[in-house]
Amino acid sequence: MIRALLRGLLSGSMALATAAHAAPRVKDTMAQRLLACTGCHGAQGRAASDGYYPRIAGKPAGYLFNQLLSFRDGRRQYTLMANLLAPLTDDYLREIAAHFSQLELPYPPPQAATADADVLTRGEALVTRGDAALRVPACIQCHGAGLMGVAPGVPALIGMPRDYLNAQLGAWRAGSRHAMAPDCMAEVAKKLAPGDISALSQWLAAQPVPAGAKPATALPAPPPLPCGGAPARGPESPR
């Protein structure tokens, strides 16, 4: 009897709560909340057509979370992003990262390369074998054999526009993009000549993303460099 009464009361109060929160037109979803992101990053975060704002859909959650923290906390410099994220908490940023990481959307076709064959050969060599003389490891050693990244912290290198790749490698080389220490990508980018960066971007942007491709779950061998953004212990703990 008492239990039935309680149940009645409970369902009654829940109905009230639902009625109070019912809002027309607007869905109580992360996608609706994050229209602020998809304005630039393209519908559902599948990249904008202008070739600069990168795809965020399907990237590993830890990587996305680290980037959100870095924009908010000043390791990455882009005023629009910094101001947008300034009032948001670690918890919400983690949820935002999880939302975009879980989207499985088709990728755009690759960009046709515009460079000569020898440039592309150099790009491919750097990606698959690295450059022992420069002490640059191969991209695939950290970003996975399929270059789709490794969950949770390492991003894909294919499926992104050439301009974006150039800008990011350039920013790391120039010291204007930072990751959590030890900043392995800064170390690598500083060893690359501008021509190498261009070769990498040309080759990477021209690679198709296989249907259904996802980040790898583990690397076959330990990474060649320690990386703060992708440590074995997972993304940075909240402030």
Add this chain to the structure above:
Amino acid sequence: MKRALVRSALGVVAIGALLAALIAWLNLRGEDPLTPDAAAPASADQIARGAYLSRAGNCMGCHTERGGAAYAGGRGVPTPFGTVFAPNLTPDKTSGLGDWTAAEFWRALHNGRARDGRLLYPAFPYPNYTRITRADSDAIFAYLRSLPAVAQANRAHTLPFPFDQQAALAVWRALYFRPAQPEVDASRGADWNRGAYLVEGLGHCNACHASRNALGATATPLDLAGGLIPVQNWYAPSLTSPHEAGVAEWRDEQVVTLLKTGVSPRGAVMGPMSEVASGSTQYLSELDLHAMTIYLKALQPPTTESPPVSPRSSTAAGTGPGAKLYDQHCAGCHGDQGEGVPGVYPALAGNRAVVMQTPANVVHLVLEGGFPPATAGNPRPYGMPPFATVLSTDEVAQLLTHIRSSWGNQGAAVSALDVTRFRGVSAR
């Protein structure tokens, strides 16, 4: 002849010396002798109260660099005179408060002087903090002393001559600063007095919500008539005007909810106020928020002017390039008639923040977008995308002119020049 020259030179020197003495005296008045600290260590209660009061004063907001250690300083406060960097408040011996006494801390808050006697820049809002009690100052000090020490050197202010001179600061203080005591207005209730203490003192609301003169001074801590925040160029609306952000017509709980969660049925906080809600007011007790509400609601408009109506454009809703842009980019969330979605997307029709005389904030919002703050009461806010990358300067002007003159709104047109003023966004 020679004697007359000497005499007038002596006269000038004497007047100069008198003026200097007057300025020095004006700078030292109201100071208590520096007494040594009490031997008894701070109690847990005192530290907890200090933590709460530090939230009420949002000390962390300036004294923490983006992504930096809490209270370790380093954040720059941009002013028209240069950038003033907030120092380290952790108990570090070399750069923080390690060697300070409670009396020296009180003198900084109450009189605006550092431990070594240097005059402090009023970017540190001691013209407000001078009104807090010694007991509250001691509690905040006890709390700061309980933090982990962080060795982080203080950054030198980047102020050009003459603003880098102590003498210039002394003149400024002689003109605009007077130590004050917390006042109790016996004709008002306890709630109003508590609200006044928080708004005028610790909360230093008028650091933004007041206009400043050419030398960067506000009229009094009671002036909450609104002002453009220097350098950031966001307009902190008047808390006394029913046409801006006065809350006399609001229900008490709507004001409390806005300060507690960042959103309310009457609107959301955006821009620099986001930081205040997320770093300060969301942590305040219902009692204190209620007291602030009583005080804010009692602020009378200085004049009973009619709403600012000056429509230079008579674009009817549904026509013109602004209307097209609205349908394309805004109507999806804010509705065909600017009606918004309660609690999620603000209505634009009849929204005083939209039609306010200065278009500063709506230009910022369209260009930069934004989220209301994520708070315990609204942990997953809905955001608005930035349109700086999508719309041209002319388009933003057309769009805002449309919004400000549709659905009964009677705000002035926005020109491309207005938009240009705010286009080069700077990090907050």
